[in-house]
């Protein structure tokens with residue numbers, strides 16, 4: 001589904017350039033749940049943002065479902081970003097004045113779908129993440145874990161081919177983190193959602209199929225996780 005070849009991202013140029021990614025190659029198959037790990041500054045967010053088409057690589061090739069997105073013009077990249085990619089941010093990125101349902105359906109309405117249709121899709125997405133009945137609450141009336149689940153509902157409402165999450169549990173306690181990770185796992189197990197998640201917590205790897213580790217902008221390990229009885 002995703003093929004990355006010799007991806008590089010430099011910030012600045014010449015001798016002082018920061019080589020945030022320095023030649024990274026890998027493939028991700030449809031239906032995989034992949035964690036990207038590595039020390040602070042190893043290039044995880046830079047990689048995720050390029051994969052989610054939020055940033056450009058300096059060099060290298062990036063293909064989504066056979067289409068070389070790295071060399072598409074910006075208008076087409078925007079289209080792919082809107083239609084194929086779901087993104088979950090560390091800080092939820094919800095609009096405070098809007099209810100959970102409105103936060104989920106606002107994008108769909110902006111794309112020209114009717115309010116009725118968008119609302120129905122939003123309720124389905126909120127139910128999938130375990131927030132049935134909480135559609136009218138504003139973010140301030142929700143826990144951190146619930147806010148992040150609204151953000152996940154917003155991402156899945158557009159039925160993305162791939163979902164990216166950048167440290168989605170960074171601001172959550174263990175209990176809320178588990179609820180969020182359970183939602184990702186359910187989406188992966190029961191709906192075949194492909195997920196790529198940046199994390200620095202070793203225990204999060206219990207939920208994923210595979211762990212890619214970066215060090216100083218280079219891929220240093222790519223491991224499949226053992227299946228355990230309890231988990232997948």
Ligand SMILES: Nc1ncnc2c1ncn2[C@@H]1O[C@H](COP(=O)(O)OP(=O)(O)OP(=O)(O)O)[C@@H](O)[C@H]1O
Nearest residue numbers: 011018019020038039040041042043044045046047
């Ligand atoms: N806009 C930028 N301008 C200059 N350097 C940057 C910029 N963004 C990131 N970098 C540098 O690129 C390198 C990789 O950063 P990145 O944020 O991808 O790392 P990370 O692994 O996600 O770190 P963390 O776990 O702390 O979030 C770091 O050395 C960082 O300082």
